[in-house]
Amino acid sequence: MVSSCIGVSSTCSFGTSLQWGPGLHTFISRGHIIGRNASVQVLNRTHNNSRKDIGIGIGIGIGKRVYFTAVSGGGRRMQTVVNAAAVETLQKGIAEFYDESSGIWENIWGDHMHHGFYEPDSSVSLSDHRSAQIRMIEEALRFASISDDPMQKPRQIVDVGCGIGGSSRYLARKYEARCQGITLSPVQAQRAQALAASQGLDDKVSFQVADALNQPFEDGQFNLVWSMESGEHMPDKTKFVNELARVAAPGGTIIIVTWCHRDLSPSEESLSPEEKELLNKICDAFFLPAWCSTADYVKLLESLSLQDIKAADWSENVAPFWPAVIKSALTWKGITSLLRSGWKTIKGALAMPLMIEGYNKGLIKFAIITCRKPVS
Amino acid sequence: MRLLTHNMLSSNIKGVTNGFPLLIEVEKVVEKQVDFNEDFLRNMFAKIEWKALVEASRTMGYTELPENSESSMLNSDEFLRKFHHALLELHLEEGALVCPETGRKFPVNKGIPNMLLHEDEV
Numbered sequence: 116m117v118s119s120c121i122g123v124s125s126t127c128s129f130g131t132s133l134q135w136g137p138g139l140h141t142f143i144s145r146g147h148i149i150g151r152n153a154s155v156q157v158l159n160r161t162h163n164n165s166r167k168d169i170g171i172g173i174g175i176g177i178g179k180r181v182y183f184t185a186v187s188g189g190g191r192r193m194q195t196v197v198n199a200a201a202v203e204t205l206q207k208g209i210a211e212f213y214d215e216s217s218g219i220w221e222n223i224w225g226d227h228m229h230h231g232f233y234e235p236d237s238s239v240s241l242s243d244h245r246s247a248q249i250r251m252i253e254e255a256l257r258f259a260s261i262s263d264d265p266m267q268k269p270r271q272i273v274d275v276g277c278g279i280g281g282s283s284r285y286l287a288r289k290y291e292a293r294c295q296g297i298t299l300s301p302v303q304a305q306r307a308q309a310l311a312a313s314q315g316l317d318d319k320v321s322f323q324v325a326d327a328l329n330q331p332f333e334d335g336q337f338n339l340v341w342s343m344e345s346g347e348h349m350p351d352k353t354k355f356v357n358e359l360a361r362v363a364a365p366g367g368t369i370i371i372v373t374w375c376h377r378d379l380s381p382s383e384e385s386l387s388p389e390e391k392e393l394l395n396k397i398c399d400a401f402f403l404p405a406w407c408s409t410a411d412y413v414k415l416l417e418s419l420s421l422q423d424i425k426a427a428d429w430s431e432n433v434a435p436f437w438p439a440v441i442k443s444a445l446t447w448k449g450i451t452s453l454l455r456s457g458w459k460t461i462k463g464a465l466a467m468p469l470m471i472e473g474y475n476k477g478l479i480k481f482a483i484i485t486c487r488k489p490v491s
Numbered sequence: 492m493r494l495l496t497h498n499m500l501s502s503n504i505k506g507v508t509n510g511f512p513l514l515i516e517v518e519k520v521v522e523k524q525v526d527f528n529e530d531f532l533r534n535m536f537a538k539i540e541w542k543a544l545v546e547a548s549r550t551m552g553y554t555e556l557p558e559n560s561e562s563s564m565l566n567s568d569e570f571l572r573k574f575h576h577a578l579l580e581l582h583l584e585e586g587a588l589v590c591p592e593t594g595r596k597f598p599v600n601k602g603i604p605n606m607l608l609h610e611d612e613v
Contacts, residue, residue: 203610270534295496297606304603318525318579321496324605329613331500331597331606333511 202350206299206326208402208459209348213300216460217279219452223443226310227252227281229344229372230481231439235431244439251372252285252343258427259370259485261339268292269339273362275327276345280307280320286341287319295332297325328354330362338367346373346412350404356415363488369421371412371484377477378410390478393469400466409482421486430474433481437471492583492604494547498539500604502590502597504612510590512543513597515550519585521602527575533565535578548577 220228224244231247232254233239239247262268268290274283277296280303287294298304304322311320325331327342328351340363349355359369376386376394386394394406409426416424443449444464453461473479502510545556555573557564564570587596588604595612598605 202613206607293495295499299607301600301603301605305601308601308603317523318493321492322603323492323496323500324603324607326607329503329608331503331604333499333501336499 202328205348205350205402205404210299210301212402212459212463213278213298214302215457216463217300217303217306219456219460221279221306222452223449224248224440225281226279226284228278229282230433230436232429232432233435235434237435239435239439244436247436248281249285252282254429254432255343255370255372255483255485258425258483259368261368261370263290269337269368271295271337271364272339272341273297273330273332273337275330275340275342275359276348277303277307277322279303280310280322282341282343283307283320283322284311284314284316286339287316292319292339294320295337296320296322297327297330298322299324299326328358330358332362334361335364335367337362338364340367340369342369342371342373344372344374346371347401347403347406352407352411353415356412356419360416360419360421360488365488366490367488369416369486369488371482373412373482373484374406375409375412375480375482376406377480378408386478390476393473393476393478397466397469397473400462400469409480409484412482412484416484416486420489422489424484424486426482426484428480429483430479430481434474437467437474441467441471492588492599492602493579494544494551494581495535495578496604497547497583497588498543498578500588500606502588502592502595504590504593504595504608507590507592510592512540512547512591513588514591515547515583516587516589516596517550517552517583518587519583520551521582521584522580523582525575525579527572529571532571532574532578536560536562536565536574539578544577548581551581551583553577553581 217228225248227245227248229248229251231239231244232251233243233247269286270290270292272283272286272290272292272294274280274286274294274296277283277298280296283294283296286292296304296307298307301324304324307320307322308317311317311322323331327345327349340359342359346352346355356371359371363369376390379385385391397403398405409428413424413426444453444467453464470479474481497513497515500511500513502513504510541560545558548554548556553576556577557570560570582602583599584602586599588599588606589596
């Protein structure tokens with residue numbers, strides 16, 4: 116059965132989904148790929164990404180936009196999955212976002228670029244947030260049962276998605292360990308190293324511009340593999356988790372603290388359209404690829420035969436964070452800083468209420484997932 | 492970038508079977524003093540790829556490390572000092588790391604290596 120229809124998809128440059136009936140599908144999607152023709156795989160997908168039917172499309176770049184057209188053998192749910200060119204675009208976007216925004220964040224919030232950990236339903240004042248961010252690190256270490264014992268504490272740590280190195284410096288100091296940090300943002304890497312030097316940690320922490328999906332390290336180097344709120348940026352969760360496992364030393368611990376969407380119930384194939392729409396808006400503003408659930412992470416870790424897998428939902432413990440960030444943005448310092456920064460930062464700031472909405476609806480979860488790499 | 496870091500980095504370009512160790516192209520080397528910590532050195536000794544360290548330190552202009560090593564050398568203070576110097580005090584500020592198989596250069600600027608792969612290397 117052949118029919119044709121034309122559709123326009125959403126503006127998330129990462130995945131657009133349309134639902135059409137079986138037949139020949141033609142649709143046009145808008146994306147941002149710089150100066151290239153992009154080939155697009157059109158996949159028929161269920162929520163767990165099993166491929167049922169594959170089609171081919173081509174894209175034509177006109178100016179900064181790429182128009183894709185894709186044909187498929189049929190099926191219900193069509194989704195454009197963009198190839199390596201788009202991953203490069205995402206990574207460039209992430210790098211530019213952080214190149215632009217890190218300074219203003221550091222200026223107002225300090226060197227930890229992650230949520231604070233609070234008692235549920237507590238009211239907090241602005242001065243509590245820094246200690247809450249430190250508490251987040253400590254709670255994560257405790258959850259993963261990282262030992263302080265001199266014989267057992269970590270010696271080599273990798274901070275995947277290290278930002279300006281807040282965690283790296285904290286962990287290096289706490290355990291008197293060596294820490295390597297990787298980030299896509301050259302500005303962040305430089306700042307991280309400068310902060311390390313100014314704090315006398317220059318010999319303990321080193322930073323590289325590198326890709327978490329292709330970590331530039333030999334296998335099995337690190338006793339502690341740390342990913343604090345960077346998982347959200349990874350376009351390929353499988354590759355991301357594989358790399359975490361690869362660079363972990365036998366017996367080493369992996370700690371992932373990340374934003375996920377809620378677990379799907381057994382009868383659900385995917386999130387509702389309204390839920391997806393909310394996430395897409397957030398994706399666009401924060402340079403995030405498609406979200407997955409905590410359960411998806413657990414499955415990935417299980418598939419790699421990692422041990423002692425534990426997961427928890429800490430959404431209640433981070434609830435005060437986004438309102439606090441918004442409050443800080445609305446101060447004189449916040450507003451003037453934002454106006455001096457670039458559009459990416461402003462767009463990110465404007466999307467903050469969407470995070471609150473996501474949490475309030477039980478759609479967005481703040482999750483911790485930890486495990487251990489087997490000794491042999 | 493110090494040689495301790497260099498000893499952990501490898502090229503993971505698609506198709507490369509052995510991307511370690513990366514060759515070093517020097518433009519600017521800086522020496523930075525680091526506190527001597529014997530325990531740390533003893534601990535690291537077992538994990539370091541010695542030949543890679545020797546080769547790298549020679550490229551950076553330091554020729555004092557012995558070609559081969561064994562753990563009994565850790566008893567020698569002189570050896571430990573040389574090991575310490577090569578591992579921690581030599582910094583590549585500007586230059587590049589080079590994939591041993593493909594020759595692809597990863598730039599090092601202000602001491603920070605950029606190990607990002609291009610789209611066709613993934």
